[in-house]
Amino acid sequence: MDQHFIATTEAADQAATQDVVRLVDLKRRFGQTAALDGISLTVRKGEVLGIIGRSGAGKSTLIRCLNGLERPDTGEVFIEGREISRLGERELQPLRRRIGMIFQHFNLLSAKTVEDNVALPLKIEGRPKAERLKRAAELLDLVCLSEKAKAYPASLSGGQKQRVGIARALAARPALLLSDEATSALDPETTRSILALLKDINRQLGLTILLITHEMEVIRSIADRVAVIDAGRIVEEGPVWSVFADPQSDITRRLLGTVRPQLPPELAARLLPGAGTETVLRVDVAGEAAREPLLSDLAAAVPGPFRLVHGGIDHIQRQPVGTLFLSVPGSDASHLAEIITFLKSRQARVEVLGHVADPV
Template identity: 70%
Template sequence: MNSHMSIPAQAEATKTEEVVRLTDVHRRFGPVPALDGVSLTVHRGEILGIIGRSGAGKSTLIRCLNGLERPDTGDIIIEGRKINALPERELQPLRRKIGMIFQHFNLLSAKTVEANVALPLKIEGIGKAQRLARAREMLELVGLTDKAKSYPNQLSGGQKQRVGIARALAAKPALLLSDEATSALDPETTRSILSLLKDINRKLGLTIVLITHEMDVVRAIADRVAVIDAGKIVEEGNVWSVFSHPYAEITKSLLAGNRPQLPVHLGNALDEKNGNDILISIDLVGSYAQSRLFSDLAEAFSRGVRLLEGGIEHIQQQPVARFFLAVPRSDVGLLDEIKAKLASADARLEVLGYV
């Protein structure tokens, strides 16, 4: 597992209290390791995105976090309690403090919206007046006050997910787990749900763990990201850092649609023996990418360096850039000069081949 640059000290200081800690968690189904030594920490008030392909272990991980699966070995500690060691009678009340939102909403069709939201409180034994008051409060939070007496079949997909979020928050959970909660929604509705979750995170200081296969979801609202592959956490760090400097091959693959990529025709034209140019990629984070990069490389461009592809985006308010350049092979020493110019900017330069 590769570590990435740490978040600024001020942000770090606000998120030091652990809500979740997993230590060397293993879970097998027959000969197949679903979780293979997972260690992970989630701090209070942060949003952690856990991303991976289908079959990577995401579903098993979330089921272990909410106590529906018990690990074969290793520890899962939530708010100081080792939940994998608890008997079922002690696990039940703790499980109620872990909110869940699902891809397919899981609402009861025969109950009204407010009854769906109040259901966890009814199970907990809270009186009717108190639980309905809490349900109305949560519906106001998610912008559905006027739908309290409606039934799920009268709602759009986005509205159903808002009801699911209100229900998950009804029992004032310490942790909210989101299991592919936006996968069944269209892009516009997805953006509105993610904005709502971020708003709830800010207003309530709620700790959220997002399980997803979509990098766009992670980029939109997560503070940190952990990449899971074949039951292992292969990479984790702050979102801007992982997006700018991915190390694991699976991370690079998952990010392929989110970062500038080498045009296919150039990749197909790589020819180490006959290529006239050295093809390089440059990955950068910070204001240098917006201000000094091209002025520092002005001489290199005057000597025949060409910009082939690239761009700058902002992730967590950080400028993140990736560029592909062609450096004349005949200009001996020019590549070393470019490397020297970029050394102070903590840029990552990679030689991709010759074209």
Template identity: 70%
Template sequence: MNSHVTWKAASAAAEETDVIRLADVRRRFGETAALDGVTLTVRRGEILGIIGRSGAGKSTLIRCLNGLERPDSGTIEIEGREITGLGEADLQPLRRRIGMIFQHFNLLSAKTVEENVALPLKIEGWPKAKRLARAAELLELVGLSGKAKAYPSELSGGQKQRVGIARALAAKPALLLSDEATSALDPETTRSILTLLKDINRKLGLTILLITHEMEVVRGIADRVTVLDAGRVVEEGPVWQVFSRPQAETTRSLLSSIRPQLPAHIADKLTADVGGEAILGIDIAGPAATGPLFEGLSQEFPGGYRLNHGGVDHIQEQAVGRFFLAVPADKAASLASYVERLGAQVEVLGHVADHA
């Protein structure tokens, strides 16, 4: 059967299903397990962020998704079709359904902007007039209509990445894979690229998978987040939930740069010896984070606690609060119980002498 027809049929059947499904995917390189039983889904139209330390398996995962690596075991489905057993010829229709954007842009320096964008269509055999018309349409979408005849050397980093995004969209993919696409950009340019990706996701209903080590990228545009560590999924969920109450130690470490942390001059004095004041870390999210938390505490424990650090942020339109309280050791358990009844997660971080 013609592989293109088969792929179109599978895609049509999967119209209402997950775009990506991985089940128990494993890939080893010698003694190293790059992927160690990864199971995850990416839903149609969502933006999923995948985060992890270097060596967590992120790059191997993305190479398995576009068929550049074959897993040792497990299954990978793209738009309802299992791909792990496909030969190179059958993988070509798959790759046309997947757009890729890269950290270092991967533009051809000898070709103009419009030629770079139109290149995938030239490879597919589109006539010149049609592919240049599509390139013009995409350059308008990414805000570079006036740069069609320019060369990559004449562009800023952010403009180059916009060209890369336009090129990735040329063949109207169902899925966009972003591999550290903002890592080489300054913060202001990163924000503009993220805004563009979110706009494309909304306008086109495009499914996006972000591989990144930048927590601000995930926080800025992702709907859900999956955390990889040593080739395994250690945590996943809506971004606001994972960022407000990270459960895995890996997640806590990765998020330490963007979540309030106990000030060092207090953390250095922490001890396991009970006495003096207990230092509580409180995570609270949703409506409870903007409710009368401290008003209630003041009524229940007048003069019984001090706020050392913290505040309320907003992620995915959800309030996310993180606070550090100093509490007399003999009141710590009752105060923690009270706050937990309000929906908070409380951790006793240690004890210090009074008024640390």
């Protein structure tokens, strides 16, 4: 047999085993509404993937297809290489143990102690009590709640309840952790602590995490990659830093509105669509382009005035991502065009926001 063919096949098989989740052209309708309209997506082993979209975008249906609670009309759902969408309940049970789940409202059993809540998946599996309690103790230590083992959920704060939910989701040593709006019911400080815990678990255990959320700040804090879903379709996908730096779709830009730098309201209120004494530009740069002395190089390359009126450089996934707002005075169209051309030559995305009648 051709050795190149053997090597190629082995490489393809090895790559496939690294895909914890693979969705192929997933479609699901409810009456006339297409909840999922051709979703194809891959989540690699050890990756944190964020799926973001507005209410009604299809996120909940997608997550129910992943854990086998919803069956797609057409398409395929692979978990660790096995197609699950046509399996019966008996065949699904062991596969569901490979998927941990954390919820927005915690879903803890109020009549059971914290350690019993954590150990519940193992009790359902029929594991011996000693093994269940040992595993619960390990996980409560992992989520920093060892002292709450004998407490009941009613005595816990929201953040503590979610930590118990995370520990319970990890009890059966899943390959995949699904997070369904898990921080939406928490205050900002608690949200940050829960996201830091999830990221730490991802690093320590190499656990694959898929986050469903409508909050871009959650994506920014923890995800390696983001997929934007709208009307049942993936409209944009890529590394988080890249999508934040240069969103391609209107829905992504709207979702990013609260976390990307914006022109201060007092300046934005003065913008005019027509001519003015100054033109205001938005300049977005990322990666290597954001590491360069862009403004000093611009001043050297294009004689004539411009001013930085707002913005700066941030870091996402260790990559610099910058947004600068420049004001270019005067009505010389050729000078403005030179500035824009230079900026674009440095891989910057440039947008003319408008004009102002008086200097900014």
